[in-house]
Amino acid sequence: MRFTSAIVIALVGAAQASPIAAPGPVLNTVGLDVPIEARAILSGGEEAAVLDKRIEPITTSILVAAGSAAATAAVDAAVKAIGNAIKGLQNWDKAREDFTKKVTAEMWAKADKKAFSAAVCYNMGYDAPNIDGKTSVQIKSGLLKTSYDCFFMKAGANTFQAKGDGGFQNLAAQHDSRCTYDKKAVKLTCK
Known part of the structure; x- marks a missing residue:
């Protein structure tokens, strides 16, 4: 295998592994008074992450x-x-x-x-x-x-x-x- 072939294969592999930006929501619902169910549908099913307060066992x-x-x-x-x-x-x-x-x-x-x-x-x-x-x-x-x-x-x-x-x-x-x-x-x- 020639050196240039190895470089080309490495570049193709790196390009495939590179992250790409996630597609944006269909409609930005932040700040709108929209029911939660509607926000999930309008934003493509993605809701903002909500953290639950959990504690370790007592x-x-x-x-x-x-x-x-x-x-x-x-x-x-x-x-x-x-x-x-x-x-x-x-x-x-x-x-x-x-x-x-x-x-x-x-x-x-x-x-x-x-x-x-x-x-x-x-x-x-x-x-x-x-x-x-x-x-x-x-x-x-x-x-x-x-x-x-x-x-x-x-x-x-x-x-x-x-x-x-x-x-x-x-x-x-x-x-x-x-x-x-x-x-x-x-x-x-x-x-």
Whole structure:
């Protein structure tokens, strides 16, 4: 094969592999008040790409546990049970709300009601002097993460005072008639 033949073949191959501009839409519908179905037909079936907000699977992990063996075991069991339930959620705020609500409900369902007056999960600063089973739990999805302290309030005169926001994304508590919750002060008082 002659050198010029090899060059010609290489040039033809390169020309065939070169990208060409895509054909333009039949009608530019940007800025027009046209139904989505009509825009798809008029633009040749090509709609602008829309990004869906997706998050990675939700995971939970226990960071630190302190307190009596029975109390920490109850909190650990609740966290593990609920961790599986929230894994499939695709909304970070909903996952946080479900986590706090479901973990405290699970903790309270298994609590020794004579020993404890409330089950609490909170992710900001607080004062709660008489607690047991304090377990720090992290929930995470990709770069999003937050940590909660989940614990039992011991029976008797006891107060949980939040130093931040309430709302189920941050705080959930399960208790019986021995306790009252002041939403404005974000304070749980037990007798």
